[in-house]
Amino acid sequence: MTxxxxxxxxPGTKGRVxxxxxxxxxxxxxxxxxxxxxxxxxxxxxxRLKPGQSVLDIGCGTGSLAIAAKRRVEPSGTVQGIDAxxxxxxxxxxxxxxxxxxxxxxxxxVEALPFPDGHxxxxxxxxxxxxxxxxxxxxxxxxxxxxxxxxxxxxxxxFGGPAGDRKSLMEHFHRHGRVEVHDIVQLLSDxxxxxxxxGAVGVRxxxxxxxxx
Numbered sequence: 001m002t003x004x005x006x007x008x009x010x011p012g013t014k015g016r017v018x019x020x021x022x023x024x025x026x027x028x029x030x031x032x033x034x035x036x037x038x039x040x041x042x043x044x045x046x047x048r049l050k051p052g053q054s055v056l057d058i059g060c061g062t063g064s065l066a067i068a069a070k071r072r073v074e075p076s077g078t079v080q081g082i083d084a085x086x087x088x089x090x091x092x093x094x095x096x097x098x099x100x101x102x103x104x105x106x107x108x109x110v111e112a113l114p115f116p117d118g119h120x121x122x123x124x125x126x127x128x129x130x131x132x133x134x135x136x137x138x139x140x141x142x143x144x145x146x147x148x149x150x151x152x153x154x155x156x157x158x159f160g161g162p163a164g165d166r167k168s169l170m171e172h173f174h175r176h177g178r179v180e181v182h183d184i185v186q187l188l189s190d191x192x193x194x195x196x197x198x199g200a201v202g203v204r205x206x207x208x209x210x211x212x213x
Contacts, residue, residue: 013109015132017084021062021091028064032203039203040068043126046201046208047155052076053121056147058110058140059083059128063092066103069124070096080104080120082113111139115147123148125156127206129184130177137179141191145213153212154193156184160200160207184209 018024032039043065049055051074057066060081070079081103083089089107096103108114110128123144129137144154159178179187184207185195193211201208 013084013111014136015084015110017131018061019085019087021085021087024088025062025064025091028061035203036064037068039201040065042201042203043124043155043157043208044068044072046197046210047122047124048153048210049073049077049122054119054149055079055122055124056113056115056120057081057124057126058113058144059125059131060092060105061088063088063095063103063105065124065126066092066105067096067099067101070101070103075102078104080106080115082106082108082110084109110143111136113143113147117146118149118152119147121149121152123152123154125154125158127158129156129158129179129187137187138190141187141193145188145191145193148213150213153196153210154188155208155210156188157201157206157208158184160205178205181207181209185211 028036049069049072053073054077055069055073057069060066060083063081066079066081073079081092086107089105092105132140160180181198185198188209188211196210196212198209
């Protein structure tokens with residue numbers, strides 16, 4: 001049985017790293033009330049992905065969004081995912097293989113992305129920023145900006161303010177951090193990105209910011 005070490009950092013990152021890949025997928029199912037596919041499709045639409053584009057999914061977890069992104073950019077496009085957890089990357093590779101989708105997954109940290117400057121049309125960050133302390137978030141934002149092509153964009157999604165006063169059953173046993181929309185806007189702005197669109201994702205208290213170079 002895989003042990004959960006989610007309160008520890010992986011070498012090279014100051015962020016919280018989730019290692020229980022199977023538990024991660026169960027948690028996502030509960031959080032999204034079994035509507036993970038609709039959620040992922042909503043995100044690839046918000047990111048304005050097009051056939052032939054190159055995409056990077058940072059903090060990719062078990063790879064579900066990266067796989068959805070690859071289907072959107074079609075065979076002519078490329079998708080890469082990166083996560084600090086080897087367990088997450090291993091499960092992501094198995095998922096992609098089972099789905100017959102060509103996605104490259106790398107074990108690495110978001111504070112120092114192992115990709116060249118100006119390499120991607122889009123960078124996706126989903127439910128990852130709240131795992132990082134402030135200085136690591138700033139490093140991450142600068143790295144996202146660095147690897148973007150001219151005209152590229154970042155889609156950042158995270159938990160915002162509570163949707164209401166009443167807590168769900170899910171929230172009673174799972175406590176997550178949050179990063180408000182205005183904080184994400186400021187973070188990306190400080191890294192040299194201009195907000196194009198922001199708002200509620202439409203699922204629980206999740207919000208998004210789409211920013212471009």
